[in-house]
Structure formats: structure tokens, C-alpha cells
Amino acid sequence: MRKLTPTLAVNLLGLPDVQSVMHWLDRIGGMVRRVDELTHMDSEPSLGSVMDYPLVYEDEFGTVETTCRSDGHGFVFRLRGRTFRGRSFDCLWVDGSEMTDLPRDLFPVKSYGPENEFGDLIAKFTIKLPLDVLGAAEPAGQLVLSFDCRDGDMVEGILTVDGAVYTQTSCGWVEGNLIGLQRQLPAGVFLACCLSCRCSQFNPAGAQDIGSLGCFVDWPDMAAVSNKAEASKGDVFRAWHEAQDQGKLQLVQETWLCPRFRLIQPGEPAYKDWDFFVYGKDGRVPPAREPGQ
Numbered sequence: 001m002r003k004l005t006p007t008l009a010v011n012l013l014g015l016p017d018v019q020s021v022m023h024w025l026d027r028i029g030g031m032v033r034r035v036d037e038l039t040h041m042d043s044e045p046s047l048g049s050v051m052d053y054p055l056v057y058e059d060e061f062g063t064v065e066t067t068c069r070s071d072g073h074g075f076v077f078r079l080r081g082r083t084f085r086g087r088s089f090d091c092l093w094v095d096g097s098e099m100t101d102l103p104r105d106l107f108p109v110k111s112y113g114p115e116n117e118f119g120d121l122i123a124k125f126t127i128k129l130p131l132d133v134l135g136a137a138e139p140a141g142q143l144v145l146s147f148d149c150r151d152g153d154m155v156e157g158i159l160t161v162d163g164a165v166y167t168q169t170s171c172g173w174v175e176g177n178l179i180g181l182q183r184q185l186p187a188g189v190f191l192a193c194c195l196s197c198r199c200s201q202f203n204p205a206g207a208q209d210i211g212s213l214g215c216f217v218d219w220p221d222m223a224a225v226s227n228k229a230e231a232s233k234g235d236v237f238r239a240w241h242e243a244q245d246q247g248k249l250q251l252v253q254e255t256w257l258c259p260r261f262r263l264i265q266p267g268e269p270a271y272k273d274w275d276f277f278v279y280g281k282d283g284r285v286p287p288a289r290e291p292g293q
Contacts, residue, residue, distance in 0.1 A: 051129070059108050059123035059150075068127055072194075072256040074211060080106050087211035087251060089125045089147045124148045132192040132257055133161050133185070139192075143181075143255065145174065147209055155209060157181050161189070174210040174254045175202070179277050190263055195254040196278075198264040201271040203240050204233035211253045213272075214240060217260050219248035236271045 055068035055077055068077040074087040082102070086092035093099065099119035100111050108122040124146060131143040144158040157177040159166045168180035175195060182191050194200050199217040207213070216222035222239050243249040264270060266279040 053127045053129045056126040057123060058126075059121065061106065061108070070129075070253065070256075072252055072258065073250065074253075082107075087253075088208035089210070090120055090149055090153060091208050091211075092121065120149060122150050124150060129255060131159065131255060133189060134192050134263065135186075135189040137162050141191075145177070145210075145255070153209055161185065172209060173207065175207075175213075175273060178254060179273055182274075182278050192257055192261060192263065193254060194252045194256045194258070194261075195272070196263055196274060198262045198268055198270070199260070200252065201236065204237050204271060210255070211251060213252050213254050214243075215250040215252045216243060216248070217258075218250075219243040219246065233271070 050069060050071050053068045053070060055066050057064045057066065057079055064079055066077055066079060068075050074085060075089070076083065076085045078084075082097075083095040084092045085095070094102065099109055099121070100116055102109055102119075109119040110122050111119045126144065126146040128142065128144050131141045132139055133141040138161070141159060141161040143160075146154075146156040148154040148156070153172045154169060155172065155174055155177045156169045157167070157174075157180070159168075159181045166181050166184045168177050168184070170176040170180060178191060178193065178195050182196070185191075190196060194213055194215065197215075197217075200213050200215055201222065202212065203214060222243060240249065264274055266275065268275065
């Protein structure tokens with residue numbers, strides 16, 4: 001997870017003291033926990049649809065093929081008799097128990113916390129999902145994402161578009177992986193997903209490997225904050241809190257796509273790396289690259 005220490009956040013977020021930072025982090029953390037708790041797939045999701053992805057799970061006890069369901073906010077899947085839920089593969093919880101309560105002869109769990117009250121599966125998760133691509137001859141692309149949580153957090157993406165295959169490996173986060181894939185695509189061809197949407201931004205406090213992207217499509221004031229030339233990380237952080245209090249903020253998966261998608265344009269400010277690494281700091285689209293370069 002990308003995250004700031006409270007002391008460092010005092011300077012980076014422009015908040016007055018550590019106590020203030022801890023207050024803000026607690027409010028954001030409460031929102032994240034509520035999103036996890038509400039990921040039940042029992043009612044019509046707010047993003048309008050539910051999708052099932054093939055999931056391959058690998059750990060020291062073997063390989064399991066199952067189905068992972070997503071509503072654009074989080075995942076749910078069955079594995080060796082247990083139902084797992086969460087907004088990312090490094091932030092899962094189990095129906096009816098804690099991660100640390102799982103049978104150790106069925107699941108390898110990395111425990112941490114003062115009393116081992118938290119845990120992550122030491123495993124690799126691979127999902128196959130559709131990914132729309134603007135400007136391609138065939139706009140329906142296919143993305144295979146692998147999250148390897150066994151030795152560090154590595155993300156590998158394999159994107160197939162118009163018969164060409166692009167591969168990208170990154171450390172920790174889907175954001176960097178999708179940006180790396182985007183930079184390999186021909187000029188005028190763009191991934192269509194929440195990460196490339198003008199309405200999304202990350203929280204300066206940090207993010208999980210996937211699913212921590214903030215959607216502000218219902219809160220246009222965020223654009224005004226981002227457009228300020230003197231806007232700081234603290235301004236963005238406080239805007240997150242205000243949008244949350246007004247019920248105008250959703251956490252979404254970077255790979256999701258909703259009908260309100262609008263491709264971010266060069267120079268449109270947002271707290272994410274898309275504009276700098278995709279369009280370049282002077283706002284120009286990078287030249288086309290041949291597959292494999």
C-alpha cells in the first residue's frame with residue numbers, strides 16, 4: 001500500500017499537526033472500511049452492473065480456478081469453501097471469520113498488527129477481464145492482470161488489442177501497470193477505464209493495489225480544487241473529506257468503465273500520474289510505439 005506516515009503527512013498535506021492528520025486519516029479509513037463491508041453483491045450496485053471474471057488462485061498448497069465477481073467497487077469469490085470479499089487482493093476479509101482464523105493447512109496467511117489481528121493471503125491472483133480501447137479497430141480489448149502477493153507486491157498486465165499483445169510489470173499498483181501499457185499503444189489509441197477518466201483522482205494518503213481510486217463524477221467541485229495553480233496535497237485531501245461527507249465520493253476499480261466515462265485530456269489536472277506519463281509534462285501525446293518496443 002502507498003501511504004504516508006503521520007509526521008510526513010504534516011508537511012506534504014499542509015495540515016497543522018500530527019493530531020489533525022490522524023483525524024483526517026481516520027475519517028478516510030472509515031469510508032474505506034464501509035466500502036469493504038458493503039461489498040456484498042446482494043443489491044443493485046451503484047455503478048450499474050456486475051461482471052464475472054475468471055480467477056486463477058495460486059499458493060503453496062496448489063492452484064484453484066474459480067470466478068471473481070466485481071461491481072466496480074470490490075471483489076467477491078469462493079475459494080476452498082470460504083467466501084472472500086474486498087476492494088483489492090491485498091485487503092481481503094472472509095465471511096464469518098478473520099483472515100487470521102483461516103486453517104493454515106488450507107491458506108498461507110501473512111499476519112501482522114500488534115496482536116496478529118490482520119492478515120494477507122500469501123498467494124498469486126490472476127484475473128481476465130474486458131477492457132475497452134478507444135481508437136482501436138476492435139474496441140473490445142482483453143486484459144489479464146496478475147497480483148503476486150507472495151514475495152512483495154508485483155502486478156503484471158497482459159493486454160491484447162487488435163491482435164497485438166502488450167506486457168507490463170510494475171511494483172505494487174495497477175495505476176503504474178495501466179500507464180505502462182498505455183504508453184506502448186499506438187498514437188490515438190487510449191484505454192477507456194476509470195483510471196483514464198477525467199472524474200477520478202487518488203487520495204494523497206495512499207492506495208491499495210487496486211480499488212482505491214476516487215470517483216468524483218457527482219462532485220464537480222473537485223475539478224475546481226485540482227485546477228488551482230497553487231493546489232496542494234492538503235487541498236486534495238480536504239476535498240476528499242468534503243465529498244465523502246456529502247455522499248458524493250465513490251471508491252472504484254481502476255479497470256472499471258461506466259457510461260459517464262470521459263477521457264482525461266492533456267493538461268487536465270488530477271492527483272494521479274496519467275497526464276505526466278501518458279501525455280508528457282508539456283501536454284503532447286507520446287509517439288506511436290510498435291508492439292514489443
